[in-house]
Amino acid sequence: MTARTIMVQGTASSVGKSIVCAALCRLFRQDGLRVAPFKSQNMALNAFVTPDGGEIGRAQAVQAEAARVVPTVDMNPILLKPEGDARSQVVVLGKSIGSLGAADYHTRKPELRTLVREALDRLRASHDLVVIEGAGSPAEINLKERDIVNMYVAQIADAPVVLVGDIDRGGVFAAFVGTMELLEPHERARVAAFVVNKFRGDIRLLEPGLRFLEERTRVPVLGVLPYVKQLRVADEDSVSLEERRGRRRAKADEIEIAVVRLPRISNYDDFQPLEHEPGVVVRFVEHEGAIAGADLVVVPGTKSTMADLAWLRQSGLAAAIVARARRGEPVLGICGGCQILGETIADPHGVESPETFAEGLGLLAFHTQFGREKRTSQVRARGARATFLCDPDAPAGPSGGDLFGYEIHMGRLARLPHASGAFAVVARNGVADRDLDGDASGDGAVVGTMIHGLFENIEVRRTLLAHLRRRKGLPPPPPGTAVPSASDEYDRLADVVRNNVNMDLLRRLVQP
Incomplete structure (x- = not known):
């Protein structure tokens, strides 16, 4: 039928x-x-990975x-991920076929x-x-x-x-x-x-x-x-970010999380679970003064890592983030934001940028190199070392101690000898794997991960918010304040x- x-x-x-x-x-x-x-056909920078590793709109x-x-790739057979005013990466049936200008893409519509x-x-x-x-x-x-x-x-x-x-x-x-x-x-x-x-x-x-x-x-x-x-419910449209402009600062008894609104920000829906936690204020910020006093600063995903790294430096946010990290104040990088926190970024094939090399912020011990093949995978992982996101020695939570998320990136991390990784990947797309994800600084104040969707995991949210509340001298959140489930x-x-x-x-x- x-x-x-x-x-x-x-x-x-x-x-x-x-x-x-x-x-x-x-x-x-x-x-x-x-x-x-x-x-x-969907045009969005908030994407998701299906169980078989295909990329679709969130x-x-x-x-x-x-x-x-x-979810399957048939549900969104064409995904356009904007790279500029007139150019997009084109994802067809879950796999990238490269970048096309608007006019070139328009000519391919009949096929x-x-x-x-x-x-x-x-x-x-x-x-x-x-x-x-x-x-x-x-x-x-x-x-x-x-x-x-x-x-x-x-x-x-x-x-x-x-x-x-x-x-x-x-x-x-x-x-x-x-x-x-x-x-x-x-x-x-x-x-x-x-x-x-x-x-x-x-x-x-x-x-x-x-x-x-x-x-x-x-x-x-x-x-x-x-x-x-x-x-x-997860957003996928940049208009939802405009609606967040002017969000108030946190009160003395609340936690404030400042997410840097990069010009080419992607997968900002990562932070929606935190926005609905009682006593938490999530703000999207664009200048260095806006991160002063925040309990956590996040450098999120980006579709153009090198261009957004240059913007961070021009805006003064890069220097403010580095100074914050040197003081031992929590900083988190996700996907492109993780790469920005590392030592260097190389793009020898011009996959994402006409620039072939850039110095990162030097807060984490790895180098990033972009390749032609995109990694899209659903991930099961667990904490590799104690940070503000996870405690490997803590009792297992409802998920048995594992966390779930997904990866969408073309950059690969090459860790320096003293880097240990932030998480240990145990499976990708349902297949057993043994790999390290991201990195954490020696004092645990700076964490970088390539995994999206972390805050959908209740144990990750609980660990993070408990850590931030302790740093601020606040008691743990009262019982009975669980966020409603997606269902x-x-x-x-x-x-x-x-x-x-x-x-x-x-x-x-x-x-x-």
């Missing part, structure tokens, strides 16, 4: 398509359907988790349509329902001729389209009507319903606008979804949809 389909498109980027898709994945899974997410991994299925169709067909052959996400807006008329992610996909999937608009930004009715006006008649015919997203206030005041929208377009409003606060959050999202949309209409949209 070929799976039914439903597609979520938006009036613009960042209107909440990914979250609505995740909610639908969990809702229909609760109803007993085998559900799979799909997005033909949003589709989140949606797969919501649907309680294993990629076959790949998109085949991936979608494989998902439909093994599931009851495929929840499809669009990208940007279907009314981007300059891109429609070679569209491979919006109405083209709706057509090949024969999918009804739910159009989502963000009322929190304002102008949502103009966005809905304008989008419909710019669609071709056969495209308008596919739009089956509207969803107003991120509403705050008295819905009675909105009802005249909803009636106007339905009368003007002859398309029903499926529902109005409220603004959901403190949602613990709880997906159930919460599903409940929001059930309680705020016309469920009879929604079920009709996915009936054969």
